[in-house]
Amino acid sequence: MSLCINLSNRLAIVTGAAGGLGKGISKALVGAGARLMLIDRDQQALERAVQSLPRQTVAVVLDITNESAVNYKLARLWEEVGPPHILVNNAGVGGRVGLPFTRLSADDWKIPWEVNVVGLFNVTKAVIGQMQEGCIVNIASVSGRTGFQTSPPYSATKAAVINLTQVMARDLAPRGIRVNAVCPGMVFTDFYRGQRLAAAEADPTLLEVSDERYFEEKVERLIPLKRGQTPEDIAYAVCFLASDWARSITGQSLNVDGGLVMS
């Protein structure tokens, strides 16, 4: 086996592909030779993401929480693109800040649950019918490893993603399909920028702080390696798990977080 990660001739599907991590993951997959199908609900951002890639790519504008739209749109594409080999379930949203959790109402649980768990389920179900062999990489979070007080619904949905990864891994192992998760630590994307404003609901002094300062202060305080993660850091782990190098790895969740969580 070559020492390089080689994903040539494989079709990789990435959800949330117009966002910070999705773009990094897509670029790395293309660099490893994969063909891409990118999914996002934000049409303009998705078009920009596709234009930034060196290879022709299929773009699908889709809200992954809409089960019938997911089934309908994807079913029409298989003939054109061929069978999928890699699915990266990356689309995700944050949630309202707790501090304490009693500030939340029942409604605050709906969107994170619908996107982070049910949306991931919808896409996976629609894709695996076409997957003969291959692998799935779910993007969870360190917040799913340990309950961060900052966002109870987000933490709980990411814990659910880690658990669902194990369920899927067991169910799909007989078909030779591996399922793993990557748990990013702190990556400075739009997602992270939204976190400061959400946290300011509980601590108004954060309104005076810039997004960068908020991020850097948390990195300094919480991450043993004293560096925030980049989309590339997460993408390398995804490419590894999607490659034959990881052929004996399934049902696992890999923290890529500079040591933020050690479990």
Ligand SMILES: NC(=O)c1ccc[n+]([C@@H]2O[C@H](COP(=O)([O-])OP(=O)(O)OC[C@H]3O[C@@H](n4cnc5c(N)ncnc54)[C@H](O)[C@@H]3O)[C@@H](O)[C@H]2O)c1
């Ligand atoms: N940035 C971080 O620090 C961090 C840390 C841990 C985990 N994560 C996880 O990484 C993933 C990507 O995060 P990011 O930082 O790139 O966020 P982002 O906000 O930059 O991008 C998320 C993308 O998902 C898309 N999306 C959201 N809901 C969707 C839906 N219903 N249907 C289709 N597309 C949808 C958005 O349009 C956006 O393009 C998420 O699952 C997030 O929870 C991020």
